[in-house]
Amino acid sequence: MTANTNYPDNITALYARLSQEDALDGESNSIANQKKILLKYATDNGFPNPAFFIDDGVSGVTFDRPGWNEMIRLAEAGKVRTVIVKDMSRMGRDYLKVGYYTESFFAERDIRYIAINDGVDSDKGDNDFTPFRNLFNDFYARDTSKKIRAVMRAKGNAGEHLCTNPPYGYQKDPADKKKWIVDEEAAEIVKRIFDLCIAGKGPLQIAKLLTAQHVLTVKAHYAQRDGKPLPEKPYKWSPQVCCGNFGAARVHRLHGELQDLFQVPQAEKAAA
16 A cells, blocks of 8 residues: 555556465566556556555455555545556456446546456446456456365365464474474473463463563574574563463463352352
């Protein structure tokens, strides 16, 4: 998304988007390449006040994107005159939503819409192939999602890990990057955190204890292990890290529920 917040009237919105899946297609869809194509087109054709709106690493299936939302906000305020994208898929891969914006939202506000590589220009009339192209982009997103799930399922069935980086407490085996081995030093901290949870300590209490005992944080541990400089506060643990990495809040909650469960019969006996 462009950093400029003082927008003039009659903006030519140059919208670029790249999802993680699109990045696999190579340089042709990169944000830098899209920006170059968009700016050249706007300059060569005399479009005034070009402004970039960027969403990098965001799927085209969702339309809740920071750059897109900013552009739409300005369109609703009457500041956008033209929207230009490299192709229809950059706008999105949801057939119905793309159709809503191109056929209704932009048309109602007299906003010109151009998809350069697809030959779409709302000022030059309907392109009969556009609905089919939108439908294909929608299908592509769904098909990609299915393929990713199938790959993940196959990896799981083969006993392979589903993420690239091992969680805290493990490390990649130097002899086999696909294999994880126990990081003994970090594993001891994980065990301590678990024991503290079982003892009834919450994330905030655990974070204070680890900080007071000068236990290296997750980030500091990785830095020390990799021979890199330690962060500014190497012993400052946060409750969020304890909770997020180790599920401390869930363990603490479960421990409390189990205590309540087993205290009921004792209370009933005392009452009897």
